[in-house]
Amino acid sequence: MKKKIKHCSELILFALLCVCLLPFNFLNNISYKVVQADTTTSQLVPGQSTDTGNHIYPLNANTNSALWTNVGTAQTNSTSPFSVSLVNNQSTAAGYALFNGAIDMSQRVSFSGMFSLRAHSGTNPFAAGDSLGFILTPKSTDFIANNLQTNVAADGTSNVVGKYLGIGGLPDSIFVGRDLYQNSDVDLDGAGTENAASNNIAIRQTNSSGTLITKDYATASAPDSGATVTDNMEIEWQPTSVSTNESTVTGVLTYTISSASGVTLSVLTETLSVARSMSLGVIGATGGNYGILSYSSTSDDFNAYKGTQNVQVNYLDQETGQSIINTLPSTIIANVGDKLTVFGKQLRDVVDVNTYSYLAPEISGYMFVSANPMIVANNDLVNNVINVYYKKIPIGKAHFSYQYNSDVTDRSIALPSIDDTQGEVNTAVIMPKLTNLPVDYFVSKVMTADGQQYATLEDALADAKYTNEDLQFTLIVSKVSAPETSDKGSNEVNPKKDINNEQAEQKPKTSATVVVPKKKQSTKEKSTKQNNEVKSKSKDIKLPLTPPLAPSSLKPELPRSSDAIAIKKLVEQSEASAHNLKVKVAGTAGLFAGGAVAFGTLTGLGKFAKLWKILKK
Numbered sequence: 001m002k003k004k005i006k007h008c009s010e011l012i013l014f015a016l017l018c019v020c021l022l023p024f025n026f027l028n029n030i031s032y033k034v035v036q037a038d039t040t041t042s043q044l045v046p047g048q049s050t051d052t053g054n055h056i057y058p059l060n061a062n063t064n065s066a067l068w069t070n071v072g073t074a075q076t077n078s079t080s081p082f083s084v085s086l087v088n089n090q091s092t093a094a095g096y097a098l099f100n101g102a103i104d105m106s107q108r109v110s111f112s113g114m115f116s117l118r119a120h121s122g123t124n125p126f127a128a129g130d131s132l133g134f135i136l137t138p139k140s141t142d143f144i145a146n147n148l149q150t151n152v153a154a155d156g157t158s159n160v161v162g163k164y165l166g167i168g169g170l171p172d173s174i175f176v177g178r179d180l181y182q183n184s185d186v187d188l189d190g191a192g193t194e195n196a197a198s199n200n201i202a203i204r205q206t207n208s209s210g211t212l213i214t215k216d217y218a219t220a221s222a223p224d225s226g227a228t229v230t231d232n233m234e235i236e237w238q239p240t241s242v243s244t245n246e247s248t249v250t251g252v253l254t255y256t257i258s259s260a261s262g263v264t265l266s267v268l269t270e271t272l273s274v275a276r277s278m279s280l281g282v283i284g285a286t287g288g289n290y291g292i293l294s295y296s297s298t299s300d301d302f303n304a305y306k307g308t309q310n311v312q313v314n315y316l317d318q319e320t321g322q323s324i325i326n327t328l329p330s331t332i333i334a335n336v337g338d339k340l341t342v343f344g345k346q347l348r349d350v351v352d353v354n355t356y357s358y359l360a361p362e363i364s365g366y367m368f369v370s371a372n373p374m375i376v377a378n379n380d381l382v383n384n385v386i387n388v389y390y391k392k393i394p395i396g397k398a399h400f401s402y403q404y405n406s407d408v409t410d411r412s413i414a415l416p417s418i419d420d421t422q423g424e425v426n427t428a429v430i431m432p433k434l435t436n437l438p439v440d441y442f443v444s445k446v447m448t449a450d451g452q453q454y455a456t457l458e459d460a461l462a463d464a465k466y467t468n469e470d471l472q473f474t475l476i477v478s479k480v481s482a483p484e485t486s487d488k489g490s491n492e493v494n495p496k497k498d499i500n501n502e503q504a505e506q507k508p509k510t511s512a513t514v515v516v517p518k519k520k521q522s523t524k525e526k527s528t529k530q531n532n533e534v535k536s537k538s539k540d541i542k543l544p545l546t547p548p549l550a551p552s553s554l555k556p557e558l559p560r561s562s563d564a565i566a567i568k569k570l571v572e573q574s575e576a577s578a579h580n581l582k583v584k585v586a587g588t589a590g591l592f593a594g595g596a597v598a599f600g601t602l603t604g605l606g607k608f609a610k611l612w613k614i615l616k617k
Contacts, residue, residue, distance in 0.1 A: 086284025102307025128291030133177010277307030344368030396466025
């Protein structure tokens, strides 16, 4: 039995512990999810910066097809994990799959993918085209797509693919992968010697003008026989230093190519200087030789920080297109590929879950109109800008002035001035600060420009609102009338009217009448007089008859219930007598009611005492 009780108590303790810890862990999970959220809503402040946060890619982000954009002949084969056919048996073609975000090269980076090539004809897989591998470039996705379409030589050949490996015309860019065709004018090793192998792997780079720079090659034959070769290409980047302005980074790039079974075929290492934020993509290109070139994301961890850009937010006057005076631009530190939108306060609830939304600041005298949404591009100062447009709020004015009433004859005193007020159109008119009028003058009414009259300025402004046209309020000033004198030339004047216009009563007097002020009675005299009046009145008051008493033969004993009832009636009659006395005195003497009540009370108590003595006997 003891063991069962002990076991039950342990179970109860365990259950209580779980109940206590469950909310804690639940709240922690919520907090974590909020920190990792893909969207946020913040208030922009002129002259200040804000950061979207969320600067680390999730593991396996490269397998998400939603984060890739196809360019050229590229077509998605599978969405999970992402797989794409870059070129499908087309000659002189090129296909890109471009990762929508960018990579922060100031941090350690590693990623990989599976590349497959098969020649259109024959058994030599290396005759499938010109190039197949990764590219890293500081240019945006839009720039890469436009470069592929427009960068064409006079003879119609592309200056982007073929011997240019997909990075021709892309400044400071890198190709890492297989160079499938030997071009004698560009395929040279570090010593300037032509490398004639057709199965080379290479790390190639362009200069600031987009021209290829000579780099070392290595040979990596296919370990498997057959017409198809599948390689696992892995890139690691280790930064060593960052420039003073943090725009470029120097580091070591290691490229490893392995068979599908995991056998390492070759490793290349280069020390390079690159832009801090680089776009990632895969490229497959063909010329006279062509076949099937494809790429598939691997489930290996994608370790990378997101490349960020500073987005400038300008606050502009819609009419002039110029910056609003005394309103500095804001800065949003955002990830490449982020979508940003700025709203006015009236649209604060219209938020796209895939967008970083910001509230435009409220600028005095202006109203928010619109702002262009944008997707953050990589290293694009021209397009990484949001222009927020405002329009001036219409301002109305109200003028106030004093003006003498027409019946005022003495206008020698100049009336004071009143400052105007102003506010947004359709908002309530602000009460002005009024100055004091001369003595004996007052505002008798208020008139508006359209002839409306009001008793007070408060009444005139009760429903008034500013308009596009100036408002006018005229405060009519009247003078207090001189006091009227009594008839027949008496020197005593009539009392003035009070607020309710009730005139005090006054008996007419002749001029011969001499007014002698009455002597005020002192408090002591009033009290003595009142007491005397109470005594004189009390002599005339007849007390009520005493009810018949019980026979004297009754034995002395405590009152029976019938006796108690009789006593109660006597008391009530006594109180009634006192009350009658009070009423009579109040009706006769007015202010002496208190004394009468006291007198009646004493009389009633005296009768009760006499009755009690008789009962006791």
